[in-house]
Amino acid sequence: MFYLYFYFIITLLFNYIHLVQCLLSGTSSYKSYYANTKLYYAGSNDFFYIDLTNLPLNENTVIDSSKWIQLNYSIILIRPFLGGKANDKFFFSSFAFVGNSNEVFLETFDTTLNKWDKDINFTGKPSKYFESFDDWVSDKNTGKVYSLQQGDVIDIFDTVNLVWTNSSLVPQVYQDYTRLLRPTYDPPQVILPNGQILYFPSEIPSFFSQDSNATMNSILTYNIVANSWQPINTTGQAPSIRSGYTAVLTSDGRIIIYGGMSNNLAATPSIVVLNTSTYEWSTPTEANPIGPLASHTSTIVDNYMVTSFGIIVTKKNLDRGPNKNVYKLDISNPSTYKWSILSTFNDNSTKPSKSPFPSPSTSPHTSPSNNLTTAIGVTTSILLIVHFIFWWVVII
Numbered sequence: 001m002f003y004l005y006f007y008f009i010i011t012l013l014f015n016y017i018h019l020v021q022c023l024l025s026g027t028s029s030y031k032s033y034y035a036n037t038k039l040y041y042a043g044s045n046d047f048f049y050i051d052l053t054n055l056p057l058n059e060n061t062v063i064d065s066s067k068w069i070q071l072n073y074s075i076i077l078i079r080p081f082l083g084g085k086a087n088d089k090f091f092f093s094s095f096a097f098v099g100n101s102n103e104v105f106l107e108t109f110d111t112t113l114n115k116w117d118k119d120i121n122f123t124g125k126p127s128k129y130f131e132s133f134d135d136w137v138s139d140k141n142t143g144k145v146y147s148l149q150q151g152d153v154i155d156i157f158d159t160v161n162l163v164w165t166n167s168s169l170v171p172q173v174y175q176d177y178t179r180l181l182r183p184t185y186d187p188p189q190v191i192l193p194n195g196q197i198l199y200f201p202s203e204i205p206s207f208f209s210q211d212s213n214a215t216m217n218s219i220l221t222y223n224i225v226a227n228s229w230q231p232i233n234t235t236g237q238a239p240s241i242r243s244g245y246t247a248v249l250t251s252d253g254r255i256i257i258y259g260g261m262s263n264n265l266a267a268t269p270s271i272v273v274l275n276t277s278t279y280e281w282s283t284p285t286e287a288n289p290i291g292p293l294a295s296h297t298s299t300i301v302d303n304y305m306v307t308s309f310g311i312i313v314t315k316k317n318l319d320r321g322p323n324k325n326v327y328k329l330d331i332s333n334p335s336t337y338k339w340s341i342l343s344t345f346n347d348n349s350t351k352p353s354k355s356p357f358p359s360p361s362t363s364p365h366t367s368p369s370n371n372l373t374t375a376i377g378v379t380t381s382i383l384l385i386v387h388f389i390f391w392w393v394v395i396i
């Protein structure tokens with residue numbers, strides 16, 4: 001009886017997910033990474049790269065998607081993190097149902113040797129409610145990576161010594177802030193060279209909460225050195241609250257907030273910048289604007305922010321995407337940021353998809369282009385199902 005009931009709920013949720021997936025856009029299904037002069041993309045069942053080795057971004061070469069190189073893999077890929085002594089190794093943690101974090105195992109992909117290693121031995125274990133699809137930030141100096149998890153705790157993995165630990169809990173007085181980082185618990189986050197991790201809040205979809213009072217005037221931070229939590233007040237015109245946006249850190253200490261949406265409309269202004277020495281917001285001029293995008297992924301490559309995929313918020317329904325292009329934003333002039341295209345998706349190399357939720361490909365060795373639409377649907381579904389199960393269990 002219990003299982004039948006459970007099954008019924010899951011079936012309902014599947015249908016529900018189809019309806020609400022447009023509303024929920026807190027997470028990008030792809031995450032991009034820059035390692036070894038290559039731009040890597042990992043999605044739920046897709047892993048590929050664009051080699052930028054002999055392609056200086058200021059030369060304006062437009063790269064065709066035939067140059068997107070698929071990587072072979074054997075596990076479901078969700079949210080890997082970069083680490084290792086040279087910061088050139090991807091770590092993939094396996095999927096484990098909430099509460100079964102003892103079963104998590106790790107595989108690595110070494111981007112220098114182009115080599116996979118299975119069943120990486122490590123000491124310690126993930127926190128109780130560890131979810132392998134929550135995002136990570138990497139501290140390049142120590143090789144430690146950090147992932148904010150359910151239960152108001154950060155999972156910490158030392159990628160050099162292979163030790164899994166966790167942080168102190170978010171103090172009760174700040175738990176209001178972590179509420180604003182839900183529903184996906186995958187908030188845009190950056191780690192500063194001084195060891196401060198900033199967690200940016202997202203708009204909570206109205207069916208979860210009527211009284212979202214989130215603002216970006218105060219940002220929850222975790223100090224990795226002191227193992228302490230603290231909100232930081234900002235000054236200047238903070239970006240309006242939004243979901244599905246990205247935050248990246250430039251080498252001179254600017255955090256660039258880009259895109260996202262609010263109430264199903266494009267968030268404006270689409271680029272807002274936080275100076276991390278003064279915690280002051282400013283709004284630069286945006287030249288050749290793209291999109292506007294939401295649920296995209298962004299990463300810094302030299303003097304550019306490379307932004308990929310996501311949906312085009314100003315379009316309607318299925319025309320919204322997925323956007324399959326890769327753009328670059330020239331950030332060298334702090335008062336004017338300029339977009340251009342970095343790589344175009346060649347539509348001729350893909351079959352049009354009939355459903356926005358095609359079933360996952362059984363063969364991992366397909367071209368990246370074919371997997372784009374699939375991966376976006378699959379990741380969103382997995383995220384939602386696990387979250388609903390978690391909440392359901394907690395409520396009961």
Ligand SMILES: *[C@@H]1O[C@H](CO)[C@@H](O)[C@H](O)[C@H]1NC(C)=O
Nearest residue numbers: 069070071072073114364365
């Ligand atoms: C992936 O596998 C295919 C077929 O086994 C092989 O031809 C290809 O070189 C592999 N790609 C990489 C990047 O290892």
Ligand SMILES: *[C@@H]1O[C@H](CO)[C@@H](O)[C@H](O)[C@H]1NC(C)=O
Nearest residue numbers: 106108117118119120121122
């Ligand atoms: C993990 O430990 C086992 C047993 O000691 C060993 O057989 C295996 O090779 C180790 N895995 C790696 C990736 O080193």
Ligand SMILES: *[C@@H]1O[C@H](CO)[C@@H](O)[C@H](O)[C@H]1NC(C)=O
Nearest residue numbers: 125127128129151153165166
């Ligand atoms: C943090 O790690 C310790 C040691 O493994 C464990 O006892 C504790 O339950 C963990 N905290 C959470 C919230 O899972």
Ligand SMILES: *[C@@H]1O[C@H](CO)[C@@H](O)[C@H](O)[C@H]1NC(C)=O
Nearest residue numbers: 176177211212213214215218
């Ligand atoms: C948000 O509003 C709730 C009540 O609606 C209040 O208890 C809480 O302190 C507010 N949070 C912040 C960060 O202002």
Ligand SMILES: *[C@@H]1O[C@H](CO)[C@@H](O)[C@H](O)[C@H]1NC(C)=O
Nearest residue numbers: 217218219230231232233234
């Ligand atoms: C941040 O602002 C809040 C109210 O807006 C205030 O209560 C708090 O003291 C400020 N924190 C700091 C560190 O200035």
Ligand SMILES: *[C@@H]1O[C@H](CO)[C@@H](O)[C@H](O)[C@H]1NC(C)=O
Nearest residue numbers: 252253254275276277278334
């Ligand atoms: C941050 O603000 C300070 C003080 O105005 C300024 O000196 C510094 O150049 C700014 N940093 C960036 C990256 O704009």
Ligand SMILES: *[C@@H]1O[C@H](CO)[C@@H](O)[C@H](O)[C@H]1NC(C)=O
Nearest residue numbers: 064065344345346347348349
């Ligand atoms: C795609 O194919 C059509 C005709 O089959 C051709 O006209 C078009 O130029 C092709 N586009 C690209 C980007 O190759």
